Amino acid sequence: MEYSKKLKDPRWQKTRLKIFERDDWACRQCGDDKSTLHVHHRRYLKGKEPWEYPDVGLVTLCEDCHIFETETMKESCQTLVDVFKVIFFSSDIQAIACDFQLMKPWNTSENMSAMIGWAAMTPYMTEYIEEKYVEYLLERKNGLKEKVG
Numbered sequence: 669m670e671y672s673k674k675l676k677d678p679r680w681q682k683t684r685l686k687i688f689e690r691d692d693w694a695c696r697q698c699g700d701d702k703s704t705l706h707v708h709h710r711r712y713l714k715g716k717e718p719w720e721y722p723d724v725g726l727v728t729l730c731e732d733c734h735i736f737e738t739e740t741m742k743e744s745c746q747t748l749v750d751v752f753k754v755i756f757f758s759s760d761i762q763a764i765a766c767d768f769q770l771m772k773p774w775n776t777s778e779n780m781s782a783m784i785g786w787a788a789m790t791p792y793m794t795e796y797i798e799e800k801y802v803e804y805l806l807e808r809k810n811g812l813k814e815k816v817g
Contacts, residue, residue, distance in 0.1 A: 671718075679719040683707070683726070691728035697737070700730040708734050 674680060687707045694701035708729045709721060729737060752761050768780065 674718050677717075677719065679717070683719040683721075687723065687726045688728055690723065694728065695730035695733050696727050697729055697733040700733075703730040703732065705730060706734040708737060 684707045688705060692701075693705065695703070695705065706729050708727050709718070710725050710727060713721065713725075752764075756764070
């Protein structure tokens with residue numbers, strides 16, 4: 669079945685209305701409650717129908733924010749990956765991803781970005797994070813030496 673036809677399916681319509689209701693019939697990005705609203709899939713999962721996603725993977729966006737999100741997400745993700753690759757090893761990136769997934773009470777984009785921004789802009793937090801990361805690298809290096817030696 670074509671994707672456009674799937675979006676007319678009663679199961680999707682029911683899901684859509686539930687997400688709009690949860691998000692108070694307003695765009696979660698800009699707060700617009702007057703424009704046409706869309707339910708955005710934060711990511712697509714192979715083999716899943718539009719209505720089979722968990723609610724946390726769906727968000728209400730106005731038409732303009734939906735277009736912007738769709739057009740810029742891939743580039744934004746690549747920029748983040750490029751920055752992380754310069755600083756971290758793959759195991760570090762995996763650990764960061766796991767830590768974010770475990771932070772359920774904070775798991776909204778607004779809270780996450782505010783927390784990361786605060787840590788990055790607060791000198792003592794930046795120093796603390798750098799110190800802890802250096803300690804971690806030294807422990808990792810010593811652990812690898814023990815395995816080899």
